[in-house]
């Protein structure tokens with residue numbers, strides 16, 4: 001089977017360095033809040049150009065800590081795409097806030113800024129005071145942050161960038177993490193920058209947001225150890241994960257370049273087939289971290305059958321995401337923008353993610369493309 005994500009190929013390259021780093025942690029024994037965590041925060045701060053970085057236990061916790069840092073209150077609303085992973089919206093009800101679902105754009109899979117105004121009005125009409133917007137850099141490309149930030153500014157809202165997938169992406173020469181008041185990323189193993197367990201980070205230039213998030217991630221700790229300023233959680237990053245990430249960060253820029261080459265190769269091979277497949281579009285001034293390479297299939301192609309066929313050829317695929325978030329029971333009671341979710345529903349039915357990692361070879365991409373071609377040419381009807 002071609003690996004969907006090949007963590008082993010990467011590990012082989014840096015295994016000795018990772019072993020060394022882990023051994024150093026075993027030697028000093030500071031498994032919680034050891035020096036590697038601070039070293040990683042400093043390096044991530046230089047990487048993004050963002051003043052404050054807080055490493056934590058997962059991407060979901062990074063979103064939650066960001067909401068706490070933004071002082072969200074029960075009953076307040078946050079605009080979030082319906083076409084995303086559950087974490088983006090799940091953190092809102094956890095603090096008593098209300099997700100308001102907005103549609104995405106078909107070419108980028110990201111929040112459609114044109115629909116913000118109607119979405120805000122939808123919430124106002126039912127008495128919800130919206131405080132912020134959470135764009136998601138889905139599959140690696142950041143959302144259209146200028147339009148979103150402008151809308152937020154004009155309506156007195158904050159912007160929390162869910163950069164779990166887009167970390168490493170760029171918008172107008174600014175690196176993801178540094179495109180809004182606050183951003184959260186995930187270091188889940190399969191992410192562009194992943195550790196060997198759960199991990200995440202919060203990025204902000206705002207000292208107060210950072211300080212609240214920092215305190216909240218250690219039980220709401222105050223200035224002294226057993227003194228508490230607020231209700232918090234236990235959301236620290238383990239020192240061993242920080243040690244692993246320090247080595248992975250060293251090769252991250254190179255891996256991002258390799259991911260771009262893989263995406264270019266897919267684009268070249270798939271577009272030459274003239275199959276009516278929509279390929280992922282990266283807009284001018286944007287760079288994707290290529291967390292996923294996701295295509296949109298023509299409507300008359302049976303996605304399940306294509307997946308089965310590709311599996312029989314040792315090609316794994318995935319559907320991110322088959323059901324819009326608002327259709328899941330726990331989310332069904334939350335408001336949907338009056339501008340509708342047409343694109344979200346369309347994408348849920350027709351997207352398909354192909355193997356993507358920095359070490360995917362061109363002959364594998366040709367093999368994958370040829371097999372997609374063989375299936376589509378034979379099965380033009382569902």
Ligand SMILES: Cc1ncc(COP(=O)(O)O)c(C=O)c1O
Nearest residue numbers: 058059060085087088164186188
């Ligand atoms: C868009 C998005 N947001 C948030 C998360 C949550 O990250 P984690 O799994 O580290 O909690 C993920 C990870 O899968 C994600 O894809």
